[in-house]
Amino acid sequence: MAKSPAEIRELRAMHPKMRERDFARIHGISEAELTAAFVGESVVRLNPDVAVLLEGLPACGEVMALTRNESAVHEKIGPYEDVKVGPMSALVLGDEIDLRIFPKKWASGFAVRKDDGEGGVRHSLQFFDAAGNAVHKVHSRPATNMDAWNELGARLRADDQSQTVELGEVPDAGAVDAAAAANAEELRENWSRLTDTHQFFGMLKKLNLERLQAMRMVGNQYAWPLDPSATEQLMHGAAGISLPIMVFVGNAGCIQIHGGPVAKVEPMGPWLNVLDETFHLHLRLDQIVEVWAVRKPTSDGHVTSVECYGADQKLIIQFFGKRVEGHDERPEWRALVESLPSLAQSTAA
Numbered sequence: 001m002a003k004s005p006a007e008i009r010e011l012r013a014m015h016p017k018m019r020e021r022d023f024a025r026i027h028g029i030s031e032a033e034l035t036a037a038f039v040g041e042s043v044v045r046l047n048p049d050v051a052v053l054l055e056g057l058p059a060c061g062e063v064m065a066l067t068r069n070e071s072a073v074h075e076k077i078g079p080y081e082d083v084k085v086g087p088m089s090a091l092v093l094g095d096e097i098d099l100r101i102f103p104k105k106w107a108s109g110f111a112v113r114k115d116d117g118e119g120g121v122r123h124s125l126q127f128f129d130a131a132g133n134a135v136h137k138v139h140s141r142p143a144t145n146m147d148a149w150n151e152l153g154a155r156l157r158a159d160d161q162s163q164t165v166e167l168g169e170v171p172d173a174g175a176v177d178a179a180a181a182a183n184a185e186e187l188r189e190n191w192s193r194l195t196d197t198h199q200f201f202g203m204l205k206k207l208n209l210e211r212l213q214a215m216r217m218v219g220n221q222y223a224w225p226l227d228p229s230a231t232e233q234l235m236h237g238a239a240g241i242s243l244p245i246m247v248f249v250g251n252a253g254c255i256q257i258h259g260g261p262v263a264k265v266e267p268m269g270p271w272l273n274v275l276d277e278t279f280h281l282h283l284r285l286d287q288i289v290e291v292w293a294v295r296k297p298t299s300d301g302h303v304t305s306v307e308c309y310g311a312d313q314k315l316i317i318q319f320f321g322k323r324v325e326g327h328d329e330r331p332e333w334r335a336l337v338e339s340l341p342s343l344a345q346s347t348a349a
Contacts, residue, residue: 030132056152135253
């Protein structure tokens with residue numbers, strides 16, 4: 001049974017410190033419904049207008065960008081720079097904050113004020129998809145230009161300040177008709193003709209294959225399964241030699257990318273954390289069901305990645321070696337990936 005905004009607020013008062021996503025899941029509501037219940041108190045409804053948002057954020061200076069899915073949280077601190085907005089997607093290509101945004105997936109937005117527990121207030125701009133799942137959040141920082149932040153909030157303020165959201169379904173873009181899917185030979189032939197990693201999605205669409213389905217079909221020349229321990233070994237290995245890597249975490253509405261070395265890698269319970277100055281990652285290792293090493297041909301030599309999938313067969317997180325366009329990938333990255341234990345090795349052991 002749906003809960004009214006008053007019921008949601010009453011329940012929240014009983015569990016004020018529980019994380020929003022955990023609270024929403026436990027009480028059978030979406031995070032967007034939880035946030036909307038406080039409109040008129042600590043929350044203001046916003047139009048989920050990506051163009052206006054990205055036009056105004058550069059003036060705010062240093063902020064924290066957060067993108068997550070069910071199993072990974074990706075946080076980057078810095079300014080929004082080099083913004084490009086197109087009809088189907090938008091890009092932020094700064095040295096620190098690097099995003100691929102899909103505006104049609106953004107269904108609702110909110111400006112949120114929250115006590116920080118130390119007498120101050122934390123400010124954030126939060127955006128959700130049609131199902132009420134968070135697609136992207138922007139948090140203020142001590143160095144944020146709050147005049148520009150408040151001006152942006154005023155520009156985004158919605159006429160509708162109701163305390164409810166109408167939820168819908170987010171179409172599964174990866175769903176395919178298995179009966180019409182290509183066979184392994186067709187897949188290998190098309191895979192071998194790739195000249196750029198960005199062609200990969202188009203190839204899957206053309207062959208009517210899901211991403212993980214393609215990994216399982218293509219054969220060890222292009223993809224091989226890794227032991228689940230490989231993810232943690234990868235992160236510690238990269239940190240140990242200060243190897244610049246790229247870390248992709250995304251959902252239906254946004255993909256967020258870290259490009260550079262990682263240093264402070266710390267496991268904590270089921271979580272693997274990166275706690276660096278401008279990059280924080282929180283990854284649920286226990287929710288990773290399959291790990292794959294993947295090779296894609298390009299005009300500059302093949303590019304190697306490590307991809308982690310959950311029980312729903314959806315991509316959780318993706319790792320690449322950071323490289324310069326027009327150059328082959330770093331040999332240290334390639335060697336690190338090829339040193340990771342394969343699933344066949346761990347099974348034999």
